[in-house]
Amino acid sequence: MLWQSCCARNLNAVGKRQYRDIEDMNVNKPVEPTVLPVEEEMDQFAAFEKSGFTGTVGKVASDDPCMSAKNVDVFYGEKHAIIDVSVDLGRNEVLSMIGPSGCGKSTFLRCLNRMNDTIDICRVDGDIQLDDEDIYNKQMDVVLLRACVGMVFQKPNPFPKSIYENVAYGPRIHGLAASKTDMDEIVETSLRKAGLWGEVKDRLDTPGTGLSGGQQQRLCIARAIAVSPEVILMDEPCSALDPIATAKIEELIDELRENYTIAIVTHSMQQAARVSQRTAYFHLGYLVEVGETDDIFTNPQHKLTEDYITGRFG
Amino acid sequence: MSGTPLLLLILLLIMSGLYYLGKKRALASVEGWSGIKHLHSLPSYYGFYAALWAGLPALLVLFIWNGFQDTIIMDLVVSGLPQELRQLDDARLSLVINDIKNQASGDVVSADSEAVRAAASHFSSLQATVTAAKVVLILLLASACGIFAWKAISPDLRARNRVEMIIKGLLILCSSLAIFTTVGIVLSVLFESVRFFQVIPVTEFLFGTHYNPGTQSFGAVPLFAGTLLISVIAMLIAVPIGLLAAIYLSEYAGPNLRAYAKPVLEILAGIPTVVYGFFAALTVAPFVAELGTSVGLTVSTESALAAGVVMGIMIIPFISSLSDDVINSVPQAMRDASYGLGATRSETVTKVILPAALPGIVGSVLLAASRAIGETMIVVMAAGLAAKLTANPLDTVTTVTVQIVTALVGDNEFDSPKTLVAFALGLVLFFVTLALNVVALHVVRKYREQYD
Numbered sequence: 001m002l003w004q005s006c007c008a009r010n011l012n013a014v015g016k017r018q019y020r021d022i023e024d025m026n027v028n029k030p031v032e033p034t035v036l037p038v039e040e041e042m043d044q045f046a047a048f049e050k051s052g053f054t055g056t057v058g059k060v061a062s063d064d065p066c067m068s069a070k071n072v073d074v075f076y077g078e079k080h081a082i083i084d085v086s087v088d089l090g091r092n093e094v095l096s097m098i099g100p101s102g103c104g105k106s107t108f109l110r111c112l113n114r115m116n117d118t119i120d121i122c123r124v125d126g127d128i129q130l131d132d133e134d135i136y137n138k139q140m141d142v143v144l145l146r147a148c149v150g151m152v153f154q155k156p157n158p159f160p161k162s163i164y165e166n167v168a169y170g171p172r173i174h175g176l177a178a179s180k181t182d183m184d185e186i187v188e189t190s191l192r193k194a195g196l197w198g199e200v201k202d203r204l205d206t207p208g209t210g211l212s213g214g215q216q217q218r219l220c221i222a223r224a225i226a227v228s229p230e231v232i233l234m235d236e237p238c239s240a241l242d243p244i245a246t247a248k249i250e251e252l253i254d255e256l257r258e259n260y261t262i263a264i265v266t267h268s269m270q271q272a273a274r275v276s277q278r279t280a281y282f283h284l285g286y287l288v289e290v291g292e293t294d295d296i297f298t299n300p301q302h303k304l305t306e307d308y309i310t311g312r313f314g
Numbered sequence: 315m316s317g318t319p320l321l322l323l324i325l326l327l328i329m330s331g332l333y334y335l336g337k338k339r340a341l342a343s344v345e346g347w348s349g350i351k352h353l354h355s356l357p358s359y360y361g362f363y364a365a366l367w368a369g370l371p372a373l374l375v376l377f378i379w380n381g382f383q384d385t386i387i388m389d390l391v392v393s394g395l396p397q398e399l400r401q402l403d404d405a406r407l408s409l410v411i412n413d414i415k416n417q418a419s420g421d422v423v424s425a426d427s428e429a430v431r432a433a434a435s436h437f438s439s440l441q442a443t444v445t446a447a448k449v450v451l452i453l454l455l456a457s458a459c460g461i462f463a464w465k466a467i468s469p470d471l472r473a474r475n476r477v478e479m480i481i482k483g484l485l486i487l488c489s490s491l492a493i494f495t496t497v498g499i500v501l502s503v504l505f506e507s508v509r510f511f512q513v514i515p516v517t518e519f520l521f522g523t524h525y526n527p528g529t530q531s532f533g534a535v536p537l538f539a540g541t542l543l544i545s546v547i548a549m550l551i552a553v554p555i556g557l558l559a560a561i562y563l564s565e566y567a568g569p570n571l572r573a574y575a576k577p578v579l580e581i582l583a584g585i586p587t588v589v590y591g592f593f594a595a596l597t598v599a600p601f602v603a604e605l606g607t608s609v610g611l612t613v614s615t616e617s618a619l620a621a622g623v624v625m626g627i628m629i630i631p632f633i634s635s636l637s638d639d640v641i642n643s644v645p646q647a648m649r650d651a652s653y654g655l656g657a658t659r660s661e662t663v664t665k666v667i668l669p670a671a672l673p674g675i676v677g678s679v680l681l682a683a684s685r686a687i688g689e690t691m692i693v694v695m696a697a698g699l700a701a702k703l704t705a706n707p708l709d710t711v712t713t714v715t716v717q718i719v720t721a722l723v724g725d726n727e728f729d730s731p732k733t734l735v736a737f738a739l740g741l742v743l744f745f746v747t748l749a750l751n752v753v754a755l756h757v758v759r760k761y762r763e764q765y766d
Binding site: 169 | 647649650651652653654655657661666669670713
């Protein structure tokens with residue numbers, strides 16, 4: 001019986017491959033996604049339909065929340081991208097957000113420092129608090145908010161300026177340094193915290209774009225911490241980096257946790273397991289499960305979470 | 315040359331016939347569509363191969379033939395002319411030749427004589443023979459080459475590579491045509507300028523400070539100073555307005571506004587410069603003069619200011635459109651990084667976007683400057699004619715382009731320095747704008763390297 005089903009599956013796979021080859025020859029035709037008709041394989045829509053999702057499970061609240069989101073909805077025009085998400089970011093801990101592509105984890109991350117304001121069609125409902133202050137209320141100054149909630153992006157994006165100027169940019173626009181000596185100190189501390197000082201201290205006036213990918217990303221982290229934020233948001237910070245650079249960044253995240261609260265979006269479940277204390281699993285705009293990272297990966301409560309971390313879709 | 319269109323039509327028919335035959339032969343050589351995998355190229359390439367072989371040599375010969383036909387026939391006719399006509403000097407002989415041609419085509423002739431009539435009939439008969447020979451030769455050549463290529467078609471013939479090579483050759487020909495035209499223009503201006511410089515020394519032309527063709531003084535300095543003055547005024551108007559408009563459109567305006575405002579701004583670029591000329595001469599110049607008088611300044615009615623302002627308005631869309639493109643090509647990641655650090659829009663624009671886009675903006679400004687320097691119609695209508703060496707924008711000045719127009723529209727004889735000065739001025743102007751363009755393109759290219 002087992003042998004039979006294996007065999008059928010193999011035959012099926014071979015058949016599909018040949019079909020794909022013929023399709024590939026015809027370049028103009030888009031190759032249709034081939035979903036093997038085997039029970040375990042399914043797409044995230046089917047999985048969601050089947051799961052009968054009723055609401056977030058796990059431990060939403062944190063003992064000492066730095067930021068806390070309640071009933072957040074995000075719309076891109078007509079599209080309802082985030083649906084009723086509530087979650088806390090505990091102080092000095094790393095929250096990782098995982099989930100299949102298009103599940104809204106990056107969108108949610110960008111709500112936390114109102115980066116979505118730069119997108120015209122985007123609308124955010126609900127309540128997000130930073131130290132018990134609603135960041136979406138009318139009196140909130142986005143400039144100050146973003147100084148408190150820094151961001152590191154998917155692709156390293158240093159300015160086409162010198163390494164020194166890259167780090168000094170934030171302190172300069174916020175007027176954090178009274179003198180050249182102050183600024184030198186801020187730049188040095190930030191670069192030290194980002195673990196980049198040793199590598200660049202002799203060439204601070206060379207362009208930041210001339211560094212390697214991993215160094216550029218650490219420069220971006222240094223740039224973010226130069227304005228002494230409370231929270232650092234990281235949107236897949238290692239997806240453009242090689243394994244060694246990734247390891248360095250992960251090490252750095254662990255060190256930064258002492259002084260900052262960190263939220264990180266990642267596609268790598270191993271990375272989430274390595275760097276974070278809490279993990280949130282997003283699915284099609286819903287927050288399915290959130291809890292201690294160890295619990296999520298060893299003993300997930302929701303079927304969708306389990307299916308995702310065991311690699312059944314995504 | 316009569317009947318050439320018909321000849322070309324027949325040639326085209328031969329080519330399409332050979333295309334069909336070539337395709338058919340290629341297919342037949344592998345026994346139809348089922349054997350197509352044995353063909354080196356697709357059947358249509360074999361068709362094109364045969365058709366191009368038929369067409370190109372024949373067209374080449376036709377082209378050369380048409381170029382030389384008239385001269386050769388005329389030489390034959392002239393050698394058959396009576397002794398006394400043949401010994402005339404060149405100018406008179408060309409008159410006689412004109413007469414012969416006119417007589418042959420039945421037009422009015424200046425000096426009707428027996429010799430001309432005889433020569434004309436000789437000319438007509440020669441032309442008829444030669445044309446007939448041409449048609450026969452061309453058609454034979456086309457068929458022969460076509461059939462030769464058709465014969466050569468076999469499954470191993472690399473028709474695709476050869477057709478691609480021919481197409482590449484044609485493309486190279488087209489692009490070099492533009493270059494040769496430029497070289498031709500430069501050379502023609504250069505030769506006329508040399509004639510001018512034989513009369514007036516180069517140093518006197520380049521460094522003389524008096525320009526008055528009536529008194530044979532041809533110092534170009536006041537003209538270039540005038541051009542410079544008007545261009546500087548134009549750039550002072552256009553650069554800030556154009557640049558700020560570009561920043562507004564790309565960084566501040568919403569998508570809806572941008573969709574309407576950008577085309578409207580670009581309409582300015584579509585207004586004919588002669589209309590700007592009216593505007594300058596009839597509206598702006600009197601307004602400037604009145605305004606100046608009311609605050610107690612003496613303002614010429616043809617002030618450099620009026621011409622410069624209108625020219626500046628004309629250039630605004632160039633600067634705003636080019637700068638807008640450059641600003642838009644600054645990666646979104648730069649903006650995100652800056653906003654993410656808590657920078658405001660204006661901080662982001664001044665500290666991140668403008669420095670990143672600066673080389674491109676400089677390039678667009680230089681391109682606009684070269685346009686301002688070469689602009690003719692506005693200054694012809696709004697600027698003055700008197701060459702004055704002054705830096706006062708309220709005074710009247712003249713520009714290089716205005717003087718070129720004046721030199722050429724007058725009724726001076728064509729070999730006097732009064733006319734030839736136009737070419738010398740044109741040559742210098744050409745080199746100035748060329749230098750500006752080269753620098754601008756170089757700067758723009760440098761900028762591209764940074765992000766692509």
